[in-house]
Amino acid sequence: MPNPPTIKEIAQRLNLATSTVSRALHNHPRIGLKTRMQVQALAKELQYEPNQTAIFFQQKKTFTLGIILPELSEAFFSAAISGIEDTANQHNYMVLLGQSHDDTEREKKIVEIMKNHRVDGLLVSLAKNTVQYAHFDMLRKYNIPVVFFDRIPDMKDIHYVACNMESGTVQAVSLLLQQGHRVIGMINGPEKLIASRQRTTGYRKAMQQQRLKYDATLNVHADLSREGTRQAMQQLLSHKRKVTAIVAFNDYVSQDAVQYALEQGLQINRDICFVSYANLPLSSYMAFPPLASVEQYPYQQGQKATEILLALLADKLSPEDYQQVIIDSRLVIAPGR
Amino acid sequence: MPNPPTIKEIAQRLNLATSTVSRALHNHPRIGLKTRMQVQALAKELQYEPNQTAIFFQQKKTFTLGIILPELSEAFFSAAISGIEDTANQHNYMVLLGQSHDDTEREKKIVEIMKNHRVDGLLVSLAKNTVQYAHFDMLRKYNIPVVFFDRIPDMKDIHYVACNMESGTVQAVSLLLQQGHRVIGMINGPEKLIASRQRTTGYRKAMQQQRLKYDATLNVHADLSREGTRQAMQQLLSHKRKVTAIVAFNDYVSQDAVQYALEQGLQINRDICFVSYANLPLSSYMAFPPLASVEQYPYQQGQKATEILLALLADKLSPEDYQQVIIDSRLVIAPGR
DNA sequence: TTGTAGGCGTTATCAT
DNA sequence: ATGATAACGCCTACAA
Numbered sequence: 001m002p003n004p005p006t007i008k009e010i011a012q013r014l015n016l017a018t019s020t021v022s023r024a025l026h027n028h029p030r031i032g033l034k035t036r037m038q039v040q041a042l043a044k045e046l047q048y049e050p051n052q053t054a055i056f057f058q059q060k061k062t063f064t065l066g067i068i069l070p071e072l073s074e075a076f077f078s079a080a081i082s083g084i085e086d087t088a089n090q091h092n093y094m095v096l097l098g099q100s101h102d103d104t105e106r107e108k109k110i111v112e113i114m115k116n117h118r119v120d121g122l123l124v125s126l127a128k129n130t131v132q133y134a135h136f137d138m139l140r141k142y143n144i145p146v147v148f149f150d151r152i153p154d155m156k157d158i159h160y161v162a163c164n165m166e167s168g169t170v171q172a173v174s175l176l177l178q179q180g181h182r183v184i185g186m187i188n189g190p191e192k193l194i195a196s197r198q199r200t201t202g203y204r205k206a207m208q209q210q211r212l213k214y215d216a217t218l219n220v221h222a223d224l225s226r227e228g229t230r231q232a233m234q235q236l237l238s239h240k241r242k243v244t245a246i247v248a249f250n251d252y253v254s255q256d257a258v259q260y261a262l263e264q265g266l267q268i269n270r271d272i273c274f275v276s277y278a279n280l281p282l283s284s285y286m287a288f289p290p291l292a293s294v295e296q297y298p299y300q301q302g303q304k305a306t307e308i309l310l311a312l313l314a315d316k317l318s319p320e321d322y323q324q325v326i327i328d329s330r331l332v333i334a335p336g337r
Numbered sequence: 338m339p340n341p342p343t344i345k346e347i348a349q350r351l352n353l354a355t356s357t358v359s360r361a362l363h364n365h366p367r368i369g370l371k372t373r374m375q376v377q378a379l380a381k382e383l384q385y386e387p388n389q390t391a392i393f394f395q396q397k398k399t400f401t402l403g404i405i406l407p408e409l410s411e412a413f414f415s416a417a418i419s420g421i422e423d424t425a426n427q428h429n430y431m432v433l434l435g436q437s438h439d440d441t442e443r444e445k446k447i448v449e450i451m452k453n454h455r456v457d458g459l460l461v462s463l464a465k466n467t468v469q470y471a472h473f474d475m476l477r478k479y480n481i482p483v484v485f486f487d488r489i490p491d492m493k494d495i496h497y498v499a500c501n502m503e504s505g506t507v508q509a510v511s512l513l514l515q516q517g518h519r520v521i522g523m524i525n526g527p528e529k530l531i532a533s534r535q536r537t538t539g540y541r542k543a544m545q546q547q548r549l550k551y552d553a554t555l556n557v558h559a560d561l562s563r564e565g566t567r568q569a570m571q572q573l574l575s576h577k578r579k580v581t582a583i584v585a586f587n588d589y590v591s592q593d594a595v596q597y598a599l600e601q602g603l604q605i606n607r608d609i610c611f612v613s614y615a616n617l618p619l620s621s622y623m624a625f626p627p628l629a630s631v632e633q634y635p636y637q638q639g640q641k642a643t644e645i646l647l648a649l650l651a652d653k654l655s656p657e658d659y660q661q662v663i664i665d666s667r668l669v670i671a672p673g674r
Numbered sequence: 675t676t677g678t679a680g681g682c683g684t685t686a687t688c689a690t
Numbered sequence: 691a692t693g694a695t696a697a698c699g700c701c702t703a704c705a706a
Binding site (some may be wrong): 061073082096099 | 388390395409410418422423429435447450479511
């Protein structure tokens with residue numbers, strides 16, 4: 001099994017210089033028609049394929065985008081990566097994958113490996129606990145642009161695409177108010193998360209719009225674990241005002257909350273209603289799907305983030321011209337399959 | 338912004354030869370202790386990192402595995418890829434991703450691109466309609482080993498990991514028989530799929546074990562679309578014998594079938610029971626989860642396939658020593674979350 | 675113990 | 691219109 005044919009081999013067989021062959025293969029304008037034909041014919045015959053690793057090396061470019069995200073098996077992220085992959089492929093880029101498993105140390109290691117692999121750019125959704133960003137800042141030195149998406153760092157001077165939960169939350173709470181609910185509980189996430197704060201703001205704004213007063217004790221911060229959700233539910237159900245509707249942080253939380261409510265003998269959609277945020281494409285499969293769900297557009301986020309990164313790489317965008325795209329979340333009622 | 342430091346630069350500063358520096362960095366035994374220290378100290382100071390693209394080029398190896406699969410957003414595949422990624426990373430390999438979207442042409446194109454990117458090996462789960470495998474055979478010429486998983490080609494002399502549906506099907510049907518069901522319908526997949534044939538065999542064997550006769554008219558082949566499933570249900574529900582249990586091809590099919598049954602006024606788990614195959618990690622969220630579900634171990638399939646590929650790459654396995662691993666599916670009752 | 679030199683495949687620069 | 695040559699960064703015989 002002979003080595004794959006190279007430009008040099010073609011050159012020798014045709015008594016040409018390698019440079020000529022290279023140019024002929026690239027349809028360089030000032031190469032004689034017949035030599036060009038000869039070269040291309042022989043190339044086809046030998047099934048010549050340029051050695052990309054050589055080109056990567058020589059051009060200092062790999063046409064590869066690194067993607068770092070917490071968990072591929074979460075539906076949200078696998079949808080996002082679909083958007084990334086599709087967009088990247090349209091531009092002849094490949095996609096190098098890494099999961100942080102929500103572990104900052106692993107995230108750092110992956111950044112390191114990807115840097116060494118000389119990815120042209122990076123798309124990142126942060127691990128849950130990442131609060132320092134030195135391992136990303138470091139990439140500036142290597143001229144590797146980074147675009148964050150969804151789980152973005154709390155800092156300026158970065159590119160990112162994220163979904164604003166506020167708009168969807170306003171719509172969700174408004175829907176509940178419109179249906180006559182007055183005491184609406186919210187099972188929110190950790191306070192330091194931007195996404196939690198957006199939910200809080202959305203909740204407050206929806207109340208203000210109806211000239212109702214916002215009751216902070218109805219907005220419970222939990223840690224998204226099943227146990228945390230149950231505690232939050234306990235707190236809400238024992239509130240001095242009777243809670244008739246609940247906005248849950250996401251579909252997982254929603255399910256845990258529903259389960260708790262059932263255990264307490266409540267009847268879903270009669271004693272208590274739920275609205276949630278769509279992390280799952282499968283809410284139509286749930287036993288008690290939420291009344292409505294706030295869509296976060298994972299595919300589109302991935303798509304948009306990739307477009308920004310590619311623009312950066314194509315120098316169509318200056319690195320300092322920080323793109324901060326915010327997609328508005330939107331309430332979707334009775335999400336179908 | 339200066340270029341990243343190179344071995345040559347370190348050599349110049351220390352008045353050494355590049356080869357010495359290279360060896361010092363690799364802890365080559367016969368390099369003087371003090372020069373080694375010097376070199377490593379300076380390397381650290383300059384934050385030297387070897388240029389992997391140069392190494393890839395020089396070593397004709399990229400430490401990258403290509404993965405081609407139909408749809409990342411299907412839970413089954415995203416679980417599989419998790420297994421792949423984790424295993425690859427443990428061995429310091431990276432993972433290059435490509436989705437065929439169940440389109441053979443796209444699959445071919447991705448194979449081409451990955452070959453050009455000089456991936457060291459390929460993990461593939463076939464697009465639904467792929468029936469010719471020339472684009473994979475071609476890789477032998479380039480010495481790029483391929484391990485197939487789950488959706489494997491119907492040919493000899495390949496490496497693969499797959500899940501045998503037969504065992505799980507036997508268990509599923511046996512469970513239903515044990516619960517007293519005698520007329521069991523099966524909504525099977527396209528006849529040409531290996532996985533469909535395995536289900537048929539499993540069904541038949543389970544019946545034989547109880548000395549019951551297998552009725553082929555209860556085994557309906559559908560196309561997995563919602564409409565196809567509804568037609569299959571219609572056929573089964575109008576069977577001359579009264580069908581009291583159904584084995585559905587997968588959880589999606591199961592849900593569509595449940596929905597149809599509900600529309601026909603049947604009560605789930607009283608008039609009719611369902612057993613299914615777990616494509617979703619979320620059956621616990623379903624309105625009417627199947628009684629039991631056949632687990633297909635996607636993570637383990639990915640893991641095992643990767644291990645085989647890595648063994649091949651490490652020459653611990655001869656390319657002609659075709660590994661054909663079959664993981665037995667297994668019935669899981671009342672799958673929890 | 676260290677240095678020299680060549681090569682991996684391609685493109686780019688400068689000649690001719 | 692084509693050729694010669696250097697360069698990319700690293701490794702590894704082979705020499706000294």
